Amino acid sequence: MRIQGKMFLGLAVFILASAVVYGLWSKEPAGTTALFLAFALSTMIGFYLAFTARRADTGAQDREDAEVADDAGELGFFSPHSWQPLALAAGGALAFLGIIFGWWLLFVSLPVILIGVYGWVFEYYHGENRTQ
Structure with missing residues (x-):
């Protein structure tokens, strides 16, 4: 989860830069607000994943020497049917x-x-x- 947290935080930085440039260039409030909200959502997801990665075991995706087969197996319980x-x-x-x-x-x-x-x-x- 550590790499996913870094990816979302990197995405948040990009969206923040885009929001600032868009807001200064276009002076259009709706799109600027949407970009700042997207920045906030990406930041929240990134911090959640980074925080959870400290408490969880290191997954195969966090190791550079991992193989695809290292992540095989049961991931959890998913309901087969639900109304x-x-x-x-x-x-x-x-x-x-x-x-x-x-x-x-x-x-x-x-x-x-x-x-x-x-x-x-x-x-x-x-x-x-x-x-x-």
Whole structure:
């Protein structure tokens, strides 16, 4: 993760330089603001990856003598099937339709989004961990 953190921080420096040049040259506030927000997001991701790399084990991508096969194996658990992203997508679509057709539609979309988030977070917390 160390190399990914450095890549994002390098990208943040480039975006910052682009934002300053763009802002001075064009004097257009929307694009300048978007570039400064992109700088902030790249900085946050870079610092997160750099901070996490100090606490995590050194991966194969952090070693110069590593082979491709060194990174083989199980990377984690990924859900093979889940209906929760569909509920989140429906809630998000309703929320964006609420911006178009009326803010009252957000009251309909908020429970759908909350049900989707709750279901996704606690999808595998039933069965042996459930209290009787």
